[in-house]
Amino acid sequence: MILQxxxxxxxxxxxxxxxxxTFGLEEGEILGLLGPNGAGKTxxxxxxxxxxxxxxxxxxxxGQDVTGYRPYRVARLGLARTHQxxxxxxxxxxxxxxxxxxxxGREGLGLRAATRVADEVLELVGLHERSHQLASSLNVxxxxxxxxxxxxxxxxxxxxxxxxxxxxxxxxxxGMLATIRKICERGVTIIMIEHIMHAIMNLxxxxxxxxxxxxxxxxxxxxxxxxxxxxxxxLGNPEMAEKLLEExxx
Amino acid sequence: xxxxxxxxxWLPLLLVAAAAIWPAFGxxxxxxxxxxxMLMSVALASSLNIxxxxxxxxxxxxxxxFGLGGYLGFYxxxxxxxxxxxxxxxxxxxxxxxxxxxxxxxxxLRGAYFALAxxxxxxxxxxxxxxxxxxxxxxxxxxxxxxxxxxxxxxQALWLTYWALAVITLLVIVVSYLVKKSKFGLGLMAIRxxxxxxxxxxxxxxxxxxxxxxxxxxxxxxxxxxxxxKNGIIEPESAFRLHLSVELLVMVMLGGAGTVLGxxxxxxxxxxxRGLLLTSELFKNTQLVVAGVLLLLIVLFIPAGxxxxxxxxxxxxxxxxx
Amino acid sequence: xxxxxxxxIVDGLLIGVVYGLVAMGLTLIFGIMNVINLAHGPIIALxxxxxxxxxxxxxxxxxxxxxxxxxxxxIFGVIMYFVAxxxxxxxxxxxxxxxxxxxNMIIIGAGTVVFSTNFRNVDFSLGxxxxxxxxxxxxxxxxxxxxxxxxxxxxxxxxxxxxxxxxRAVANNRKSAELMGIPSSRVLAISFxxxxxxxxxxxxxxxTIQPFTILSGGVYELKSFVIVVLGGLGNPxxxxxxxxxxxxxxxxxxxxxxxxxxxxxEFALFVLILLVRPQGLFGAxx
Ligand SMILES: Nc1ncnc2c1ncn2[C@@H]1O[C@H](COP(=O)(O)OP(=O)(O)OP(=O)(O)O)[C@@H](O)[C@H]1O
Ligand SMILES: [Mg+2]
Numbered sequence: 091m092i093l094q095x096x097x098x099x100x101x102x103x104x105x106x107x108x109x110x111x112t113f114g115l116e117e118g119e120i121l122g123l124l125g126p127n128g129a130g131k132t133x134x135x136x137x138x139x140x141x142x143x144x145x146x147x148x149x150x151x152x153g154q155d156v157t158g159y160r161p162y163r164v165a166r167l168g169l170a171r172t173h174q175x176x177x178x179x180x181x182x183x184x185x186x187x188x189x190x191x192x193x194x195g196r197e198g199l200g201l202r203a204a205t206r207v208a209d210e211v212l213e214l215v216g217l218h219e220r221s222h223q224l225a226s227s228l229n230v231x232x233x234x235x236x237x238x239x240x241x242x243x244x245x246x247x248x249x250x251x252x253x254x255x256x257x258x259x260x261x262x263x264x265g266m267l268a269t270i271r272k273i274c275e276r277g278v279t280i281i282m283i284e285h286i287m288h289a290i291m292n293l294x295x296x297x298x299x300x301x302x303x304x305x306x307x308x309x310x311x312x313x314x315x316x317x318x319x320x321x322x323x324x325l326g327n328p329e330m331a332e333k334l335l336e337e338x339x340x
Numbered sequence: 341x342x343x344x345x346x347x348x349x350w351l352p353l354l355l356v357a358a359a360a361i362w363p364a365f366g367x368x369x370x371x372x373x374x375x376x377x378m379l380m381s382v383a384l385a386s387s388l389n390i391x392x393x394x395x396x397x398x399x400x401x402x403x404x405x406f407g408l409g410g411y412l413g414f415y416x417x418x419x420x421x422x423x424x425x426x427x428x429x430x431x432x433x434x435x436x437x438x439x440x441x442x443x444x445x446x447x448x449l450r451g452a453y454f455a456l457a458x459x460x461x462x463x464x465x466x467x468x469x470x471x472x473x474x475x476x477x478x479x480x481x482x483x484x485x486x487x488x489x490x491x492x493x494x495x496q497a498l499w500l501t502y503w504a505l506a507v508i509t510l511l512v513i514v515v516s517y518l519v520k521k522s523k524f525g526l527g528l529m530a531i532r533x534x535x536x537x538x539x540x541x542x543x544x545x546x547x548x549x550x551x552x553x554x555x556x557x558x559x560x561x562x563x564x565x566x567x568x569x570k571n572g573i574i575e576p577e578s579a580f581r582l583h584l585s586v587e588l589l590v591m592v593m594l595g596g597a598g599t600v601l602g603x604x605x606x607x608x609x610x611x612x613x614r615g616l617l618l619t620s621e622l623f624k625n626t627q628l629v630v631a632g633v634l635l636l637l638i639v640l641f642i643p644a645g646x647x648x649x650x651x652x653x654x655x656x657x658x659x660x661x662x
Numbered sequence: 663x664x665x666x667x668x669x670x671i672v673d674g675l676l677i678g679v680v681y682g683l684v685a686m687g688l689t690l691i692f693g694i695m696n697v698i699n700l701a702h703g704p705i706i707a708l709x710x711x712x713x714x715x716x717x718x719x720x721x722x723x724x725x726x727x728x729x730x731x732x733x734x735x736x737i738f739g740v741i742m743y744f745v746a747x748x749x750x751x752x753x754x755x756x757x758x759x760x761x762x763x764x765x766n767m768i769i770i771g772a773g774t775v776v777f778s779t780n781f782r783n784v785d786f787s788l789g790x791x792x793x794x795x796x797x798x799x800x801x802x803x804x805x806x807x808x809x810x811x812x813x814x815x816x817x818x819x820x821x822x823x824x825x826x827x828x829x830r831a832v833a834n835n836r837k838s839a840e841l842m843g844i845p846s847s848r849v850l851a852i853s854f855x856x857x858x859x860x861x862x863x864x865x866x867x868x869x870t871i872q873p874f875t876i877l878s879g880g881v882y883e884l885k886s887f888v889i890v891v892l893g894g895l896g897n898p899x900x901x902x903x904x905x906x907x908x909x910x911x912x913x914x915x916x917x918x919x920x921x922x923x924x925x926x927x928e929f930a931l932f933v934l935i936l937l938v939r940p941q942g943l944f945g946a947x948x
Contacts, residue, residue: 139540165542173540179533181598190530193523194542201523240541398756445937451755452698453895456887457936463884464929471922478922586763593760628771636764639757640749 092117092248092279093138098147100133100303107133109303110147115248120274121281122294122311126323130303131283132174135250138281139171140164152247168196170246172237174253174283178225185221187236188212188243195244207243215239215269231258235266242273249273251282255289267293291315299323348662349517352604353510356382359608360506369495372502374615376570380563381607383509385591386516386600387559392589393598394525395552396532397447398455400585401462405435405560406567407579408465411475413565414574418483419474423490424497428504428565435561436554443550450535459582466580480575501570505563512559517600519555520662528552529598590635596645600662605646665795670913672796676806678909680867682902683809684882685889686816687860693896694833694853696755697747700762703883704769705858709735709865710874711773714782724786724870725808731866732859739858743851751850773876783873805867812863813902816856820898829853888932894942903944 093115100108108130115121125131137144140161148157156164170191179187185208192204192211199207212218215235220228225236234254241249251270255263267289274280284290290297291311299307299314301323307314314320344350360379363372388402409431416427446457470478491497519525527548530538539545568574587610595606613634617627642649651658688702699705712731716722722730746765750757788800820826831839832849840846865879889908893900908928915924935943 141536141540161536161539162542162544165540171540173537177534177537179530179537181533182529186526186529190526190538190543191541193526194530194538194544196542198542201526204523244542392756396754398759400759446933449936449940452692452696452759453936453940455755455759456698456891456895457933459884459887460891460929460933460936464926464933467922467925467929471920471926589756589760593756597756625775626771628767628774630771632764632767632771635767636746636761639761639764640746643750643753643757 091115092152094148094150095138096148096150098134098137098144098149100130100137100142101145106303108137108144108300111300111303111305112147113298113305113308115279115281117247117279118274118277119279119296120270120294121279122290122297123281123283123300124290124297124314124320125300129300131300132252133303134300135171135252135281135283138164138250139169162194165194165244166196166198168245168247169250170195170241170244170248171250172234172241172252172254174256176230176233176237178228178233178236180224180226182225183222184217184225184228184236185209185212187225188221188239191240191243192245195246197245204243207245208239211239211243214242214272216265231262234258238266238269242278246278248279248281251280251284253283253285255284255286263289287315346517346662347660348521348600349514351660352513352517352601355604355608356506356509356513360509363502369498372498374611376502376505378608378611379505379509380567381588381591381611382604383505383512383563384560385588385595385603385607386509386512387556388588389556389592389597389599389603390516390519390528391552391556392592393596393602394520394528394532395549396535397549397553398451398589399458399556400455400589401458401460401582402556402560402588403582403585404458404462404465404580405439405557406564406584407462407469407576407581408438408564409435409561410564410568410574410579411469414481414483414568415475417565417569418481418487421487424500424565424569425504427569428562431565432558432562435564436558439554439557440550443553444546447546447549447553462580462582462585466576469576469579476575478576480573480579483569483572485572498570501566505566508559508562508566513600513604515555515559516603517662519552520600524548524551532598590631593635593643593645594638596647596649596651599645599647599651602645602647609646666917667914669796669798670917671910672793672913673798673802674909674911674913675906676798676802676909677871677912678906679806679809679813679902680864680871680905681885681889681908682893682905683812683860683867684864685886685893685901685905686813686898687857687864688883688886689890689893689896689901690816690860690898691854691857692890693898694829694857695747695751695850697751697758697762699854699857700759700883701742701746701765701769702861702886703879703881704766704773704876705735705738705861705879706865706868706882707773707874707876707879708738708769709862710869710878711777711782711876712862713866713869714784714874717784717786724784724866725804728808728863728866731862735859735862736855738862739855740851742858743854747854748847748851770876777876779875779877781873781875782869784869786870799871801871805871808867809864812860813898816860816898825849825852885928888928891932891935891940892943894944895940897942897944900942900944904942907943 091114095113098111123131136142140159143158188208188211189204192199192207212221215238217235238254255266294311297311297314299320307317307320359375363375391397391399412434413427413431416422416430449457469475488494488497491500527543530543531545535545591606591610592603596602617623617630623630647661651661691697691699709731713724713727716727717724746761750761788804790797791800791803828844828849831844832846836846889901889904892907893904912924
């Protein structure tokens with residue numbers, strides 16, 4: 091068990107964004123995190139990597155209680171993430187962005203070794219031709235890949251991906267899926283938030299569904315997709331429900 | 341060390357060294373005074389740049405470290421009778437210690453709040469010194485001229501001060517370069533660009549910021565001792581002059597924040613310009629206005645400063661100008 | 663002891679109200695556009711000179727002169743916004759700090775040439791006022807009353823008028839205000855103008871109660887920082903409370919220790935509050 095989430099709750103004033111969420115994660119797993127907009131998925135990530143201290147509950151990462159740790163401590167223990175709304179270090183080059191990830195990640199590499207890792211990771215995500223550009227000059231799809239590259243460069247045990255496919259075209263999605271698979275094959279455990287159903291259904295070993303901060307379903311992709319509770323949650327959002335049902339037919 | 345082969349390092353060192361040696365020819369005392377001011381600005385601006393340019397924290401009260409070092413050094417030399425070269429590190433260590441104590445608290449503040457706090461620290465320190473009788477209270481302290489005998493007379497003492505400053509200035513530039521090129525410096529720049537994202541990537545921001553703050557306080561502490569020793573007099577108004585702090589910000593901006601060469605050029609240019617304005621019939625009285633207009637134009641139209649602009653416009657220069 | 667304390671408290675409260683007004687422009691501008699106006703002090707000084715020159719040269723009653731100074735401050739602020747602030751509104755903080763400081767340098771530089779740094783004094787007395795055991799000058803009472811009136815007017819303006827509501831909408835969220843069709847540049851310019859107007863008026867009031875030079879604004883700018891942080895940066899009503907606290911400190915502390923300790927206390931308090939309660943003593947931001 092690489093991650094154990096125990097009754098985690100996060101409140102913002104009167105709003106409970108995440109409510110009593112409990113689940114566990116095995117090493118090597120790809121876990122899909124589904125849920126309508128505002129369900130609390132990103133907030134859950136923020137609790138896991140220490141951006142927010144949960145209001146209640148405990149988070150055990152590789153046997154260590156990391157509840158309330160600052161993000162840098164969590165990062166150094168080998169938990170990396172990407173941001174849904176990209177946060178490039180604008181005035182640094184693409185390569186420097188990734189070197190930061192390698193320097194300050196789990197392994198805490200020196201500059202030289204970090205640069206080597208960065209070049210390798212940039213190649214993997216397909217940004218190597220842009221490594222000397224300023225990060226601010228990338229387009230959104232490229233910035234998403236930069237997010238991913240930075241996280242990967244830290245050689246994490248656990249990687250949290252927050253909608254890395256959103257806004258990409260079909261070819262780009264395919265490329266990204268291949269990359270994610272490769273990462274998983276290297277033994278990195280992954281939790282991914284995604285709205286693109288076929289992607290998450292194909293890739294994940296297991297799926298969790300959040301709605302209004304609560305865990306309403308979990309299980310194998312096929313089970314979850316047919317779960318009436320899940321379908322109902324998505325019916326609030328017809329487009330999503332349609333997508334969900336559509337994917338079943340494929 | 342391969343760093344010595346990089347133009348980004350030796351270019352500013354060469355410029356500073358050339359300027360520093362100049363007054364030695366012909367034993368030119370008035371030129372020495374001019375260059376003293378220039379070197380001091382270069383060193384102070386470069387120190388400020390480590391926090392301002394690399395880390396992105398706007399220190400409006402950086403002069404507090406200069407003043408504190410100056411006071412402690414002055415006290416050590418004049419009241420305790422220690423040698424200047426012993427007093428200098430005392431000033432530096434005192435300033436660095438203050439930064440260390442304040443750092444972890446003050447550096448939690450961001451943006452304008454941090455800038456305001458640094459102003460407050462400077463003013464609080466000034467007000468405190470005014471109340472400390474052993475430091476001379478509101479009127480400050482004077483150096484007894486007999487002290488110069490220990491150094492072989494006033495002229496010798498002034499030259500000693502000058503050379504000490506030159507060495508420190510070169511040292512600041514080396515440190516500034518090494519920081520910029522190090523893993524630590526990369527962490528600082530990550531903090532400058534997006535502190536939260538940097539923390540998510542594992543940069544221990546509180547520690548990195550405090551370290552940067554301590555480094556950028558240490559050198560002004562050293563220099564304060566030299567300056568007020570040369571001056572022979574220290575008083576709260578001149579030691580903690582907020583205006584000087586802001587002038588340093590202007591120098592960094594002029595040359596280019598976040599670059600090694602920028603503060604060097606910015607400081608030299610600013611002091612040269614000031615000298616010219618002060619001696620010109622036409623602008624003697626309006627030098628502040630001219631400086632203000634210049635600052636406004638730079639902030640509005642070339643916010644990256646001269647070196648930043650050059651690096652941006654001419655890619656080949658990026659290897660040359662750090 | 664009490665007979666010494668009471669007059670100090672009254673004096674402290676009277677000047678405190680004026681201090682509140684002194685800081686109000688600074689905090690208003692910060693609250694609306696996140697800019698710390700480092701030309702605040704010099705604008706205060708210009709207000710002082712406005713009232714002084716009108717009174718000394720043309721004999722305009724200082725309190726009437728305040729109206730003209732207010733108009734001048736408004737225009738100055740609007741111009742300053744477009745020249746020095748508009749372009750750097752979305753740049754990093756340093757940019758607006760330095761651009762407004764540049765204006766500071768220009769005003770102080772020109773002001774020193776024109777007015778020198780000699781002390782001036784508005785020679786206009788309203789006599790003495792006595793409440794029970796306490797005697798103070800009429801000018802101080804008048805200054806406090808005017809400051810309260812201006813504060814009340816500002817409050818009503820922001821709450822009740824259309825422009826005031828637009829200003830608050832822009833302060834809240836510039837983007838969505840623009841989507842609602844509020845011309846944000848114009849609103850911001852006017853807000854900056856109002857901030858400068860408040861500074862100028864407060865300077866005019868200060869001129870009626872104490873001697874000053876072109877550099878005096880700097881002292882009040884520093885005081886404004888303290889006040890603004892006490893009351894919560896960006897909160898105009900908080901500024902009044904902050905002003906009162908500062909006035910009381912300045913009134914009461916000298917009864918117990920040397921006056922020179924007052925600034926030590928003030929600035930230590932200032933840094934402390936920034937560290938432990940950056941939102942000010944009075945809770946959440948408006
Ligand atoms: N810092 C915050 N302060 C207050 N409320 C917040 C904060 N962050 C998130 N929320 C609220 O918490 C709820 C959950 O938000 P969250 O971003 O976690 O949703 P999400 O599942 O990631 O949605 P999406 O699919 O749109 O990304 C929302 O109602 C959001 O407005
Ligand atoms: Mg989200």
